[in-house]
Amino acid sequence: MAKDQDKKKGNIGSIQSDFITLTSHQLRTPLSGMKWLLELMQKSSVGNLNKKQKKLLSKIYQSNERMIALVNDLLEVSRIESGEAKLYLQPTDLASVVRGLIREKADEIKKKRLDVEFAVEREPLPLVKTELNKIRQAIGNLISNAIAYTPEGGELKIDLKQQDHEILGKISDTGAGIPKDQQKSVFNKFYRGSNILKFETNGTGLGLYITKAFIEASGGRIWFKSQENKGTTFYFTLPIA
Numbered sequence: 001m002a003k004d005q006d007k008k009k010g011n012i013g014s015i016q017s018d019f020i021t022l023t024s025h026q027l028r029t030p031l032s033g034m035k036w037l038l039e040l041m042q043k044s045s046v047g048n049l050n051k052k053q054k055k056l057l058s059k060i061y062q063s064n065e066r067m068i069a070l071v072n073d074l075l076e077v078s079r080i081e082s083g084e085a086k087l088y089l090q091p092t093d094l095a096s097v098v099r100g101l102i103r104e105k106a107d108e109i110k111k112k113r114l115d116v117e118f119a120v121e122r123e124p125l126p127l128v129k130t131e132l133n134k135i136r137q138a139i140g141n142l143i144s145n146a147i148a149y150t151p152e153g154g155e156l157k158i159d160l161k162q163q164d165h166e167i168l169g170k171i172s173d174t175g176a177g178i179p180k181d182q183q184k185s186v187f188n189k190f191y192r193g194s195n196i197l198k199f200e201t202n203g204t205g206l207g208l209y210i211t212k213a214f215i216e217a218s219g220g221r222i223w224f225k226s227q228e229n230k231g232t233t234f235y236f237t238l239p240i241a
Contacts, residue, residue, distance in 0.1 A: 031068050035068065038057065091128070094125060094127075094167055101140050105147060112153075114150060117156070120161070122162075125160060137211075141208065142236075143156075154174040156172070156173050157172045169236045175231050178193050183224075183226060189205065190206065192205040222234065
């Protein structure tokens with residue numbers, strides 16, 4: 001009886017995963033097409049737009065980008081759960097990855113007047129063993145969360161240092177923090193803290209689940225310390241190549 005129930009659960013899980021994958025792939029094509037058309041319109045390729053039209057177009061574009069990000073996250077989750085999210089490990093310059101992410105997010109940082117510090121214990125740091133695009137996504141999720149959930153004028157500190165045969169990374173913010181009774185759920189799918197909606201209403205709750213999966217697939221670890229209304233520090237390690 002128990003075996004039959006487990007088999008039934010497995011079949012339901014497989015159907016759900018297949019449905020998510022199929023639906024996400026079907027959504028990807030029209031969303032990409034919309035993005036291309038919106039970019040054409042923003043460049044005035046189909047005629048000049050007034051300020052109000054440009055503002056509305058920008059909002060539509062941002063909503064479409066959020067939908068694309070959601071579809072991509074759902075596909076990543078589907079790959080992780082099906083065991084297909086294997087990383088192609090290669091020597092990677094982690095400090096360069098972090099610097100690139102900070103540059104990419106410069107507008108968001110400036111808009112919130114955040115004080116961002118990035119420190120490397122010594123350079124050059126040894127290269128780490130991971131997949132470049134996946135670790136960019138993982139660390140990008142951590143930095144994006146720190147920016148999103150830190151109030152204006154707050155601080156964000158990122159540190160990298162060698163520790164034995166691995167690189168230890170630390171990303172600290174002075175943001176909302178994670179309620180103590182919810183901390184055990186942080187890396188669960190679709191988790192979003194009850195105290196963060198006033199900072200950021202958009203979000204899927206998949207970022208940290210994906211981040212943990214990518215770091216662990218690289219042979220690393222991830223954990224955190226947090227205090228509500230004081231801030232959060234995420235720690236992660238990656239093995240030296």
